[in-house]
Amino acid sequence: MGGPRAGEDDTQFDVVILGAGPAGAAAAITLRRFTGLRVALVERRQFDPFRPGETVSPALFALTDYLGIERAGFEQRHLQSYAHAAAWGGADLVVRDFLFNGQGSGLHLDRMAFDSMLLDQAGQLGAVVLQPAELLALTPGTRWTVALRHGERRRELSAAYVIDCSGRNSVMVRQQRCPVLQTDRMVGVYAYYEAAQDQEREQRTLVETTENGWFYLAPLPGRRTALAFMTDADTLRTLDLLDPGQWHRHALASRHIGALVRQLPAPQAFRQYPIHSRVARLPANAAWTAAGDAAASFDPVSSLGIGHALSSGIHAARVAHAHVERGGGLGEGYRQALLDHFQSYVTTRRDLYANEQRWPGSGFWQRRLSEGWERAAA
Ligand SMILES: Cc1cc2nc3c(=O)[nH]c(=O)nc-3n(C[C@H](O)[C@H](O)[C@H](O)COP(=O)(O)OP(=O)(O)OC[C@H]3O[C@@H](n4cnc5c(N)ncnc54)[C@H](O)[C@@H]3O)c2cc1C
Known part of the structure; x- marks a missing residue:
């Protein structure tokens, strides 16, 4: 061998x-x-x-089994993901619990x-x-x-x-x-927060839409929490969201994410990712x-x-x-x-974005509905 x-x-x-x-x-x-x-x-x-701070569903285990990775190591090294909460298409949170899907909990990797x-x-x-x-x-x-x-x-x-x-x-x-x-030019800006030793943390992923994009919060193993805002590259510049002060104000203005961010210390690091x-x-x-x-x-x-x-x-x-x-x-x-x-992903994604209709005049949400596949520069 x-x-x-x-x-x-x-x-x-x-x-x-x-x-x-x-x-x-x-x-x-x-x-x-x-x-x-x-x-x-x-x-x-x-x-x-x-x-x-990726979240994965329990369906991942079929693949890791094929690769010969022992399941035992997963629970010690990664954080269990029991639920997913989203305010998408409405102001209230809708909670989906992994408990009832018959496959067990997901993981925050x-x-x-x-x-x-x-x-x-x-x-x-x-x-x-x-x-x-x-x-x-x-x-x-x-x-x-x-x-x-x-x-x-x-x-x-x-x-x-x-x-x-x-x-x-x-x-x-x-x-x-x-x-x-x-299909698009979306980007994600991430801030990483380190919670104090005795501080309670959100134990589920949380998604919340705003007029210009959507927030994603995920607990990471250790005491770290990742908070991202997903938007278009040009909107990021217009709203000046790479500026930490501006970012913080934007997060505070959203209902569910704002309530959590208020309790967190200043973020440790900012990262920008193409998405x-x-x-x-x-x-x-x-x-x-x-x-x-x-x-x-x-x-x-x-x-x-x-x-x-x-x-x-x-x-x-x-x-x-x-x-x-x-x-x-x-x-x-x-x-x-x-x-x-x-192709099937593009259709599902379009349906998902179409569920949010609270900001008909917003460029971000309008773009999501008109997206097709276009040839990208090599
Ligand atoms: C903001 C964000 C949130 C996400 N959330 C989720 C989620 O919740 N759930 C989920 O399943 N996925 C999520 N993803 C997607 C997930 O992170 C990626 O799909 C996954 O990491 C892809 O794996 P990969 O091996 O293809 O690429 P990568 O993980 O990017 O690995 C590529 C590797 O190639 C190396 N490399 C690059 N160039 C070279 C070179 N020239 N020579 C040698 N090495 C090179 C890099 O250093 C890197 O280690 C998210 C992604 C982003 C950006």
Whole structure:
């Protein structure tokens, strides 16, 4: 089992995976667990402790089981998510309790712990993990040449197949000028609050719409709470919401979020994330593909991102295996499944935004109703 053994060439791989988030790790684990292919996983940085605070449904366990991740570790390392409350389409909160869905509670992920757990599994199964490693060049040929700086060393890896799992950076999708369809230009601004030791915290996710977008509050493991405001990039600038004072006033003005923010200390950090929805029209029969956010990314209101990262990582691994062993065969099915999934997501998302009708004159809510798919710049 494993990566290169003593005396083996440590530059020759069947599959090189760019990016070791959930999609990249799932692809590496699948390849190492179910095939004998040699796999390298390239990650450009140590993981950032400030992450969105993703909430995932219990449906995620079917995927982590497939990847051979023990369920026991989850409850200790991540926070149980028992309920979801939303004031969307009306001023009052509607609470949906995971208790009654028959699958158990969801999770507020500690992303550092989640990513490390997956990466450890990939490494134990014999994927060669290069982290931090900077990608210098990606050159096609009969095989790919992947030039990297790993520590002080410049290295050149050779690979039959490459999977782009670099998240919204989508390094290979861009390099290969793969067509991308995009629906919007939404962004999320996050503030991270650290509650005092004895302070009560909201234990559920909370969503509240406003005239110009919507708030999302999620408890994170430890004593941290993430609060985000999702809006359009131009509205963010018009309302000056990157200014912490302005941000605070905006949060206080909303009914449910304002009541919670009033009790929290000043936020520790602000982060801005792109959250627009887009999908790549992947090639059906090339020596590369993409998975996770690099292939399709979703509005956080859907809570689809992590599940999609794992399932598309698994699917992309099978496409890679078919290409290396038989010269192809699964690429078209994968590409079409991705487009179909995105199409049904766009319809569901539009219906959800249409439920909020309290601000008919607001540019933010009007835009959501008129969105189609448009070709994005490569
Ligand atoms: C604000 C916000 C809120 C969200 N909320 C939720 C939620 O509640 N539930 C949910 O399921 N999802 C949520 N998501 C989505 C979720 O975070 C992503 O879908 C998920 O992280 C995608 O996983 P990934 O592996 O595709 O990409 P990432 O997690 O982005 O991992 C990509 C990795 O590639 C690395 N990389 C980038 N470029 C290179 C390069 N050139 N070379 C090597 N490595 C590279 C990066 O460092 C990174 O580690 C949210 C996202 C945002 C932004």
